[in-house]
Amino acid sequence: MSDSDFTQRFLFDEFDARGELVSLRDSYAHVLAKHPYPQPVAQLLGELLAAAALLVGTLKFDGLLILQARSSGAVPLLMVECSSERELRGIARYHAEQIDATDGLRELMPEGVLALTVDPRNGQRYQGIVELDGDTLAQSLSSYFANSEQLPTRFWLQADGRTARGLLLQALPAQQQTDPEERAASWQHLTVLADSLQAEELLGLDNATLLHRLYHQETVRLFEPQALQFRCSCSRERSARALVSLGEADALQLAEEQGGQISIDCQFCNHTYAFDSADIAQLFAGAGSDEPSPTRH
Structure with a gap:
């Protein structure tokens, strides 16, 4: 305690x-x-x-x-x-x-x-x-x-x-x-x-x-x-669900407008969750919201 x-x-x-x-x-x-x-x-x-x-x-x-x-x-x-x-x-x-x-x-x-x-x-x-x-x-x-x-x-x-x-x-x-x-x-x-x-x-x-x-x-x-x-209840998974609600075309367009990736900031703890076009494609392919391997090209 x-x-x-x-x-x-x-x-x-x-x-x-x-x-x-x-x-x-x-x-x-x-x-x-x-x-x-x-x-x-x-x-x-x-x-x-x-x-x-x-x-x-x-x-x-x-x-x-x-x-x-x-x-x-x-x-x-x-x-x-x-x-x-x-x-x-x-x-x-x-x-x-x-x-x-x-x-x-x-x-x-x-x-x-x-x-x-x-x-x-x-x-x-x-x-x-x-x-x-x-x-x-x-x-x-x-x-x-x-x-x-x-x-x-x-x-x-x-x-x-x-x-x-x-x-x-x-x-x-x-x-x-x-x-x-x-x-x-x-x-x-x-x-x-x-x-x-x-x-x-x-x-x-x-x-x-x-x-x-x-x-x-x-x-x-x-x-x-x-x-x-x-404890903050934010997570990469919750941020990913917010992106999915936009639709794939709008999410990809938003990433392009923001220089190649979408950054979602938690107002409570200041943690940032970043999603690039590959992450977005992964989301809409049903592969989940796990962060990609650093060796991915």
């Missing part, structure tokens, strides 16, 4: 509530290494990575979770994917000349919307959309769940360009407490305590210490951590 990239679940014995904590360092560093992000953009992207990891921990599915934020401002796109195998990747698009070091979510992403998509390998794709109407991504995500029919869920997210951390609290179906007023009071108690958490505490404290800081008067069970890692 990675010592730096993991989620860890916890339960309250006296309340119908659970929680999840996430810590990202290596995978966050991999994402930031692919593009020269300004610090405010790196922070937002780290928070979204942490949110995706927390959400995957709450879902039981086989596929891909996608968080995509769009706006009319200096950051027109934030996009993070986390698979059910707990593999993360992310990207941001930004206009550097419009970004100030002190900008937050409202300044960077005005008129923003956040789409949450669950794309299972088998079954129906689901998408929910919410406006980015909070001061932070955590507030906007919390609003999304508050306005849905799902269980009450709150987020706390922080990132500083080196570490991305997050805390999620979620109400559970009534078992310990069946009285609605009692359940509401307990939920408020837990979230008010979490609201007291300072950024430096979330970024700097280990999970056991953090939970003791917040809930030392409660009985909290902390479970074993589950590893996360950066």
Whole structure:
């Protein structure tokens, strides 16, 4: 298990509530290494990575979770994917000349919307959309769940360009407490305590210490951590399928226009897949997308 990239679940014995904590360092560093992000953009992207990891921990599915934020401002796109195998990747698009070091979510992403998509390998794709109407991504995500029919869920997210951390609290179906007023009071108690958490505490404290800081008067069970890692899902095979969708004549013409080969760049990891006319002929002959032998003439 990675010592730096993991989620860890916890339960309250006296309340119908659970929680999840996430810590990202290596995978966050991999994402930031692919593009020269300004610090405010790196922070937002780290928070979204942490949110995706927390959400995957709450879902039981086989596929891909996608968080995509769009706006009319200096950051027109934030996009993070986390698979059910707990593999993360992310990207941001930004206009550097419009970004100030002190900008937050409202300044960077005005008129923003956040789409949450669950794309299972088998079954129906689901998408929910919410406006980015909070001061932070955590507030906007919390609003999304508050306005849905799902269980009450709150987020706390922080990132500083080196570490991305997050805390999620979620109400559970009534078992310990069946009285609605009692359940509401307990939920408020837990979230008010979490609201007291300072950024430096979330970024700097280990999970056991953090939970003791917040809930030392409660009985909290902390479970074993589950590893996360950066991994891009791009491949030569997927790029080849995109070429096949063009048709052989159009693919060959495109290669000729581009000086003899088509280069397909992955926006997430900057890897380039190159296909020359011989590769294209091989594809359409049904011989696959393997890279040709270097001795081929």
